[in-house]
Amino acid sequence: MDQTSLILAIESSCDETSVAVIKNGDIILSNIIATQINSHQRFGGVVPEVASRHHIEQITICIEQALKQAEVRKEDLDAVAVTYGPGLVGALLVGVSAAKAFAFANELPLIPVNHMIGHIYAARFVKPIVFPALALLVSGGHTELVYMPTENEFKIIGETRDDAAGEAYDKVGRVMGLKYPAGKAIDELAHQGEDIFKFPRAMEHEDNFDFSFSGLKSAFINTVHHADQINEELSKKDLAASFQQSVVDVITAKTVRACEQLEIKQLILAGGVAANRGLRDTLDKELGEKFNHLDFVKAPLDLCGDNGAMIGAAGEMLMRHQVFADMTLNADPSLEFDWEPEAIK
Ligand code: KG4
Ligand code: ZN
Numbered sequence: 001m002d003q004t005s006l007i008l009a010i011e012s013s014c015d016e017t018s019v020a021v022i023k024n025g026d027i028i029l030s031n032i033i034a035t036q037i038n039s040h041q042r043f044g045g046v047v048p049e050v051a052s053r054h055h056i057e058q059i060t061i062c063i064e065q066a067l068k069q070a071e072v073r074k075e076d077l078d079a080v081a082v083t084y085g086p087g088l089v090g091a092l093l094v095g096v097s098a099a100k101a102f103a104f105a106n107e108l109p110l111i112p113v114n115h116m117i118g119h120i121y122a123a124r125f126v127k128p129i130v131f132p133a134l135a136l137l138v139s140g141g142h143t144e145l146v147y148m149p150t151e152n153e154f155k156i157i158g159e160t161r162d163d164a165a166g167e168a169y170d171k172v173g174r175v176m177g178l179k180y181p182a183g184k185a186i187d188e189l190a191h192q193g194e195d196i197f198k199f200p201r202a203m204e205h206e207d208n209f210d211f212s213f214s215g216l217k218s219a220f221i222n223t224v225h226h227a228d229q230i231n232e233e234l235s236k237k238d239l240a241a242s243f244q245q246s247v248v249d250v251i252t253a254k255t256v257r258a259c260e261q262l263e264i265k266q267l268i269l270a271g272g273v274a275a276n277r278g279l280r281d282t283l284d285k286e287l288g289e290k291f292n293h294l295d296f297v298k299a300p301l302d303l304c305g306d307n308g309a310m311i312g313a314a315g316e317m318l319m320r321h322q323v324f325a326d327m328t329l330n331a332d333p334s335l336e337f338d339w340e341p342e343a344i345k
Helices: 037-041 048-070 089-105 115-125 165-175 183-190 214-229 236-261 277-290 308-320
Strands: 006-011 016-023 027-035 079-085 110-114 133-138 143-148 155-159 266-270 295-298
Touching: 006 048, 006 089, 006 308, 016 048, 016 308, 027 048, 027 308, 037 048, 048 089, 079 089, 079 115, 079 308, 089 110, 110 115, 110 308, 115 133, 115 143, 115 266, 115 308, 133 236, 143 236, 155 236, 165 183, 165 214, 165 236, 183 236, 183 277, 214 236, 236 277, 266 277, 277 295
Parallel strands: 006 079, 079 110, 133 266, 266 295
Antiparallel strands: 006 016, 016 027, 133 143, 143 155
């Protein structure tokens, strides 16, 4: 029997319209990403209505380009995978509607994919995921530690109580006058400065796996405002370095604690903030020093942000588990992990 699988994967949960063709779950034949960042920058964040309109303009073009670049015909495909949540409802609906229409017209099964499972499965493009695994998911909307005893079971063991890490990056970036999204620019500045402000490290020593970034954000904003009032110029490089060090210290401390307490074979770093050089390097160093047998897998740099390829990687796993949707599939903006407690050993 032919074991090859070809999946057309669609992602439109936020401000990237992306379509990929994925072979056997871990080979990228194409991964088209149409970003809308330029349209949102002047508003300092993603405007949902603007995002939906861009997705509508781009989705058909992206599907055609993805097939063309992959040199795959519609009739060669085995399934269509699509992000149906979490995300912006109008943005999600464009991808879901396009996927349903494509699947119906071409008589293909439809695979509903949770965007966060997609982020985790970006690690597949580096090497196979081995279980039990732990995923550190850091993005613009989420910051969480997810325990996976098997490939389709996800339990959040810790999460942010307020802002997500990426959200905090973008908010302090705005105060520094940086363009949205500010994560990458702050990361670059941070490497040229020093942690002289010693901002708070919230919950760093608490015996749990949760995070909090709103206190850090307030401390940062207060420092900048106070300096403004007394006409003092602060170094952007030192501000960035101090902010980043605080974020990285807390995330690293919580992740190391989780790795100590859980029996896991692999730690996966994924999500938009996983592109952060400070975080990648610090985790590499700390985990390398503390754990001999833990495999640390970082999502590829170009697949940390939202993309269709990761949805195809997760879609292939879900297809093997017979997770299919029918034409009633709807967008679910606050979709959560579907955890089966009986699976805990
Ligand atoms: O996963 P993603 O593309 O979208 C969501 O699902 O949220 O993550 C976007 C977030 C933004 O907040 C952006 O500022 C942040 O990822 N980001 C970074 C870096 N690159 C992107 N944050 C810190 N350092 C980076 N190098
Ligand atoms: Zn994302």
